[in-house]
Amino acid sequence: xxxxxxxxxxxxxxxxxxxxxxxxxxxxxxxxxxxxxxxxxxxxxxxxxxxxxxxxxxxxxxxxxxxxxxxxxxxxxxxxxxxxxxxxxxxxxxxxxxxxxxxxxxxxxxxxxxxxxxxxxxxxxxxxxxxxxxxxxxxxxxxxxxxxxxxxxxxxxxxxxxxxxxxxxxxxxxxxxxxxxxxxxxxxxxxxxxxxxxxxxxxxxxxxxxxxxxxxxxxxxxxxxxxxxxxxxxxxxxxxxxxxxxxxxxxxxxxxxxxxxxxxxxxxxxxxxxxxx
Ligand code: AMP
Ligand code: MN
Ligand code: MN
Ligand code: MN
Numbered sequence: 001x002x003x004x005x006x007x008x009x010x011x012x013x014x015x016x017x018x019x020x021x022x023x024x025x026x027x028x029x030x031x032x033x034x035x036x037x038x039x040x041x042x043x044x045x046x047x048x049x050x051x052x053x054x055x056x057x058x059x060x061x062x063x064x065x066x067x068x069x070x071x072x073x074x075x076x077x078x079x080x081x082x083x084x085x086x087x088x089x090x091x092x093x094x095x096x097x098x099x100x101x102x103x104x105x106x107x108x109x110x111x112x113x114x115x116x117x118x119x120x121x122x123x124x125x126x127x128x129x130x131x132x133x134x135x136x137x138x139x140x141x142x143x144x145x146x147x148x149x150x151x152x153x154x155x156x157x158x159x160x161x162x163x164x165x166x167x168x169x170x171x172x173x174x175x176x177x178x179x180x181x182x183x184x185x186x187x188x189x190x191x192x193x194x195x196x197x198x199x200x201x202x203x204x205x206x207x208x209x210x211x212x213x214x215x216x217x218x219x220x221x222x223x224x225x226x227x228x229x230x231x232x233x234x235x236x237x238x239x240x241x242x243x244x245x246x247x248x249x250x251x252x253x254x255x256x257x258x259x260x261x262x263x264x265x266x267x268x269x270x271x272x273x274x275x276x277x
Contacts, residue, residue, distance in 0.1 A: 004033040004273055005259065006060060006079055007190065007221060007246025010048070011127040013038035013064075014135035016251040023051035025252065029259030033273065035062035035079055035246070040095045041131055042083040058277065063088075064190055065179070066095060066170040069208075070201055073170060075190035077218070077244070078180030079272065085183035092179070095171045096130045103132040105166045106158075110137070113163035115146060134158045135250065150254055173205075177212045186272060188216040188244045191223035192232060206239050216242035216272040220265050222257040223248045233266040243269035 009015030010022045017025060019036055026034045034057045036048040045061050052059035063078045081088060107119025121140040126132050138153035147153045157164040171179075180187045189209055197205065206217075218224070219232045220243075236243045245265050249255055265271055 001264065002032045003030050003264075004271070005031045005246050005249075005262075006033075006035040006062065006188075006244050006272070007037050007064070007077060007218065008035065008249045009038055009064075010036055010044045012036075012041050012044035013128065013131045014133035014250060016254075019044035019048035020051035022249065023048055023055050023057065026249075026259060027052075027055040027057055031057060031259060033058040033060065033277075035060035037062035037064040037077050037079075037246070039064050039075075039131060039133060040066055040092050040099075041128065042081070042089070042092065043128065045083040060273075060276075061185075063092065063180075065092070065176040067173050067176045068168075068170045069173050069205060070197065072195055072197065073168070074173070074195060074205070076173070076176040076180070076214070077188040077190045077246075078176075078183070078185040079188060079216075079244070080276065081180060081183040081185035083183075085179075088179045088183040091171065091175060098168060099130065099132045102166050102168050103137075106134070106137055106164050109166060110157065110164040113157070115141065115144075115157075115164075118164075137164065151256075173208060174212050177209070177214050181213045186216055186242075187214040188218060188242075188272060189214065190218050191221045191248065192217050192235075193224045193228040206235070206241075210239060210241070214241075216244050218246065219243040219269060220245040220263060221248055222246070222255055222262060226263075229263070230266060233269045236269050242272040242274065244272040 010019040049059045110118040122136040125136040138150040141153045177187045
């Protein structure tokens with residue numbers, strides 16, 4: 001059976017490895033079909049594709065777009081996109097635009113909470129200046145000993161309602177799906193089990209997503225707990241969505257579940273890649 005991983009990050013967004021190094025890491029973990037899905041960025045795609053082919057993997061061009069829906073941040077993955085599509089590139093550039101200003105404001109808020117120098121400190125972890133992420137702040141706070149690990153930083157400082165949380169308005173659901181589908185791709189709701197929606201709100205999101213041209217959801221992802229795999233497998237079938245799978249890898253040792261440990265999709269769903277090869 002092919003080992004397919006369709007959700008990974010490089011240092012072009014908030015991962016720590018360069019795209020080619022992520023390709024090697026994935027291949028060493030037995031991945032056969034691989035997508036790089038950096039946040040709001042496709043700048044790593046060309047190098048990732050070349051590295052993947054050199055490693056003997058099939059490559060899938062991808063992206064993970066930040067959107068705001070129902071007052072929450074939601075992530076929409078695009079797969080099999082043409083990464084040179086002008087409308088997609090313009091949309092991603094617009095989506096990235098507010099990140100630096102948000103980062104500066106996170107620095108201000110953390111300083112008020114007794115953590116000085118966080119913007120400058122987080123910048124030390126940023127490889128792509130257009131893509132400052134909360135993850136970079138998390139790594140700085142761990143480095144400085146404020147927290148033991150990244151999840152603890154999010155729990156204590158960077159989640160909604162916590163001292164370093166700065167609300168941000170991302171792209172709309174309609175725009176994100178439009179950019180992805182317009183670039184020939186498949187739109188996928190990333191880690192649906194991670195959002196704090198009621199079942200009713202989640203149903204509205206799924207309906208709207210489908211109506212706007214979305215066709216898949218992530219079922220098995222490092223951002224789900226194992227008990228969520230069967231729940232989202234069933235929901236995928238109930239809504240007629242294809243099922244996707246990916247680690248959401250960011251860095252060796254930082255993952256909730258590593259490449260090798262992530263189970264395959266349950267047998268009764270239709271994989272998003274069913275008609276790709
Ligand atoms: P941003 O796009 O800057 O808001 O950052 C979002 C990123 O933060 C996500 O893509 C994850 O990499 C990371 N993240 C969010 N919540 C958590 C969490 N609870 N634990 C670890 N990382 C998280
Ligand atoms: Mn991330
Ligand atoms: Mn995500
Ligand atoms: Mn991700």
